[in-house]
Amino acid sequence: MTVANVLIGLAVLAYLVFRQLQARPVKQKSNQIFLLVVAVYGLYSSAQVLQGHPLSPGGLGLVLVGLVLAGAFGLARALTVKLWRDGDQLMRQGTWLTASLWVIGVAVHLGIDVLAEKLGAPAGLGFASLPLYLAITWFVQRVVVNNRVRTA
Template sequence: MDDPTATNLAVTAVVLLWLVSRQLVERPLRERSPIGLVLLTIGAVETGWYVTVHPLSWGDGALVVASLAVGVLLAAVRAFTVRLSVRGDRIVRRGTPLTAALWGVGLGQHFLIDTGVAAGLGAVTVLVYFGVVLLAQQLVLVRRAAAAGLAGR
């Protein structure tokens, strides 16, 4: 694949499938998860490289920030579609079909920014998007567990 946009879209599809598949199986709820930080870091490096070659306007930056803000809101809503329960001495979480659907909605709105900004910016910033929304969802899940009296197990 010589086209960087096609490569980014392929990486996006793989990461999305991996994230959603992990969300739909029962897994321990961890207070901290490195996945969001790793994706955010890789995405920030990739985005930084992109903007050095393709300078962005203030409008482009504002649309990316707006997409991230919508993504964080959707992540908070998505966190309430995840079931929390206790198995032995661990808190576990498992997403629902609505969890998966909200991932699709969030990613779709993020790629909509490509219609109003520099071509390919949505694909370039998608790992930043994944990192930010994963961190937001994790924060809401941990707080939900604490509010339900499940934390500290």
């Protein structure tokens, strides 16, 4: 399960960074199915790791901190996305800082996993929850960018 989660997580991360660095029109209504699939897979794989391995209070606390940081990184990245008008069309494009924050955020998530293991979390929970982390951080970024679009 861990190798599959790493590969899926890296594939989703590469897809997200690639898409965000492209200049493209802003869509007010975007397809959320991919985001939902990633979140559900993250919940499923996390549940598989946790099955029969209860979290210690310290491990649970770090897992929750990691999910809050997912939101914080999404917010930070949303503020780095450039918005501009090209005629009638509103455009968007991530910057090198947007891409860097994606990579740093994932590294922080996996680093928290190492600490959580030392506090009693099951081994591999960080990799198992990586898809969930990506879904949360991506969702927060979308919400904040969409709010910026409304005021632009």
